[in-house]
Amino acid sequence: MSAISPAAHPVHGKPLRQRLSRALLYAVMIALALWFLLPVYLLLITAFKDFSEVSLSRMWDLPTRLSLESFDRAWNGGQGTTGMRGSFLNSVLVVVPATVISCLLGSMNGYVLSKWKFRGSETLFTLILFGMFIPYQSILVPLVMVLSAIGLYASLPGLILTHVVYGIPITTLIFRNYYANVPTELVEAGQIDGAGFFSIYRRILLPLSAPGFVVVAIWQFTSIWNEFLFGLIITNDPRLRPVTVALQNMSGSQFTQWNVQMAGALIVAVPTLLVYIFLGRYFLRGLLAGSLKG
């Protein structure tokens, strides 16, 4: 274990033993990094192969030339494969409004639950939080019934509504913890100046909220884009499928070759991966907020 503990004061000419353990540490870390990247390597080399090169015995070999055939088939479809273009659009049409509404709701809830506490508001908050821990199987039966009754079953607005409602706990949690760090004195000063509920929100909280909005937006974008169960149940119509359901369908189809499936998987993964690469810091904050400790 001493191999993985930091050298307290780096000095020149470290003893050989220490240098060896350092080398071992890097070797292990690189090996693990390779393990994490293994599926990505396979996805990439397979997706960029053309159909003539797809063979099981050469599945680990690099493609001899880059081909976009698999992406074309995965995106546009053909030969028994349903393309993902329409599903990609569906996902965008669900994710964008659901994320925007979630942010607005979460921000308002967080504002009230951190700066306008009332008798029982803490209990209420805990009751809201419970909603993010439930297995969604336990609400699927009535969800389908209620959405059907209000005419939103098998529709994108129905999926948006579902994502917004079940996103309330996490978005409220993140904003509440975020606003808890805004000094209450600022709010009180605003009240003494005669500012009301909305003008305090608009003039004091909102200008400080940008990082909170980024964290929540990224979190909701990623979770909704990656979500599968609601998409599977609520969009009971192939034309309304989100990407995850389309990919699952493609991977279960006997007409779809591996290279096309891998291209499809990359298409599904790219939007959230881009967000991760460019805004990973905020993604991490959302991730840790989910464990309640903000």
Place this chain on the structure above:
Amino acid sequence: MAIARPALAAPVVRRRVLHRDRLIAVFMLLPSIIAIAVFVYGFIAYTAYVSMSNYTTARIDLSFVGLDHYVRLFGERRFQENIRNLVVFTLMFLAVCLVFGLVLALMVDARVKGESLFRSIYLFPMAISFIVTGVAWRWLFTPGDLEPTGINLLLERIGLGFLKARWITDTSVWPNLEVPGLKVRLMVPLAIVPVVIAAVWQMSGFAMAMFLAGLRSIPEEIKEAARVDGCSEWQLLRYIVLPMLRPVTLSAIVVLTHVSLKTFDLIMTMTGGGPGNKTELPSLYMYELRFSQFNTAQAAAVAMILLILVSLLTVPYLLYNRRAQSVEQ
């Protein structure tokens, strides 16, 4: 309960305004309260009721039959298998994720060059969908019928051919204990191992991130003082760092276990519950009961059992957190 109550000698007018503002505050919270009341608590209550009804075909029949469906489930071979798989999956996933996550965190925290690159690589699977993970790992763990494919081929190429296995097509249960009164063989269905590996691949970065946050919150002075007192790095880890990581570990256990109990997408894509229900979890069985067999009442009973299992874990955690927070304030 730090209620914002400013300006002790506030004039009546301002107090009235404040009163109005407080009403507005509650009013703005109302849509969310109603939504959660209906979509979470109302729906759960309805599911609980359906699970005790006679709604077992496509025709709605809500006449009350009591706990029949629960009794039938626990006596059923398939559901017993579900529960066995769930326990095995959760224990393996949790143990490996925690240990692996801790090791990753300690390594990343060891002042290495390229720290943020390593961290990003270990964490990136958290950003992608379980469906993508499932599709990729299903192919990796497809053993191949005539010639080896996926992991098996890779193992053969690098001279580790003896590690080749049947992976997601393995139907055996090891060590295959027979327990009187139970319809299932106990212990580990081997097909679940590759699913655990894929789940660990996806989630261990999360465990790492939590442990890393915990490690970073330990004041450097404490570690420094221990070193001055002649603590070896191993003793430092054992007696100072690990005990201070306890709260973070608790959070990680709760979050990872509850994710594990709810697992659905990954199994759906990787194995579909097969071979022969060896990797099926209650979440998948519920889906099949409701949407293929149209036995809604039985599906609701499975869902309620799952909910109870998750609640046993998360409700105490929520209450504990709430108490911890009110102490802080």
